[in-house]
Amino acid sequence: MAGSDVILGIVVATALAFDFTNGFHDTANVVATTISTRALPPRVAVTLAAILNFVGAFLSLAVAATIAKDIVDQDLVTTTVVFAGLVGAIVWNLVTWYFGLPSSSSHALIGGVVGSMLVAHGVHAVHFDGLAGKVLVPALIAPILAFSVAGIAILVCYRVVGRLAPGPVNRGFRFGQVLSGQMLALAHGTNDAQKTMGVITLALIANGNLGKDASVPTWVVVSAATAIALGTYIGGWRIIKTMGSRIIKMDPAQGFAAQGAGAATILAATHFGYPLSTTHVISGGVMGAGAAKRLSAVRWGVAGNIVVAWVLTLPCAAFVGGLVYAVTRVFGGGAAGPVVVAVAGVALLVYVFARRVQRGTAIAPTAEGTRA
């Protein structure tokens, strides 16, 4: 087996690992409000979301939005650059998951690739205007827009159903949450599984296994769909706890307003080719639904931590991506560097997992969302 094939194998495995973290990290945002208002039991909510993420991955196979398009010079992207970027994204996803902070996996991936490109080729390989237009501005717009939409939506909802008996109203909004939550999960599957497919296809093309105009192989579609669905099924319980109960204590109407406004915002933006982060939209929606009822209902300290995590996502993932690329270069330009980093990463994960097993599971699903 040639050295390039070894790197390709590592990139494919790392991309699927990133897809798995994307599943449990980002889809947690989608199911959190559904779980916290008891619209669905936790395990049912994540299972449905997993199925819809899997289905969503098959709905649209356009790989136009390959990684970091218009943000880095695509001709300079190598399999090692992609590998380092993926490691940067995975590390940031795991760090933010550990602290229960919802952050964008897509921004982490872009950050990782930008960092490894900076180290590999210098500043000329990064299109900073694309970075501002496609990442920074949407990151600012998404939460503010969702905050406003959800805030107005919840006020309207309360106005329309205000004098009705709370029992049937809550049952109605819980049903609405099931619908809007499943729409969000489907949208997430069509968006995020695509990115992994794009990464693997790009690596296959770069390695000469596929022609430049080749379509996505079926095994890539199935493996990416499976990885994101499995990650979703595992459930990012720490993030679910933050989104579902730590920002605001929400009622079913607020949950519906946050999710419904979130789904409408994401799909409206997608319709106009302006991709917004699911994480940013739902977080903004939850804060908006809480603040519209009462400003003090929002735990602004928790909200502030989430915003800090968003701000840090790009530079931190870029730092790790750049560092990983530099480490791989210490071992030369062949497969040795990626192999060493991959083995070290897996060994570290096994060590951390073994420590957690020794201590016992700290986070588990319950009817209220999670138990710490």
Next chain:
Amino acid sequence: MSPLGATKIVDIGQLAQVIEVALVAGIGVSIAFSLVIRGVVRADEHRRGRPALATAHALLAVAGLLVVVAAIGFGVSTMLSK
């Protein structure tokens, strides 16, 4: 950065469309679904004593439901066509 530079980076027209449609769709779906709930609950309350009012509320619920179904259809078609 000059205002012209900022305009180059951000497509202001596209952004305005996103904000407009997100506001209309997000708030519209919430109103429609709230009307479904209101219509169903009120129709049930008036079912025996005031059948005409119950029918009017049921129609309101159906109208709201049609808007919600249309919104779901728009969402799915958007996902399929991107």
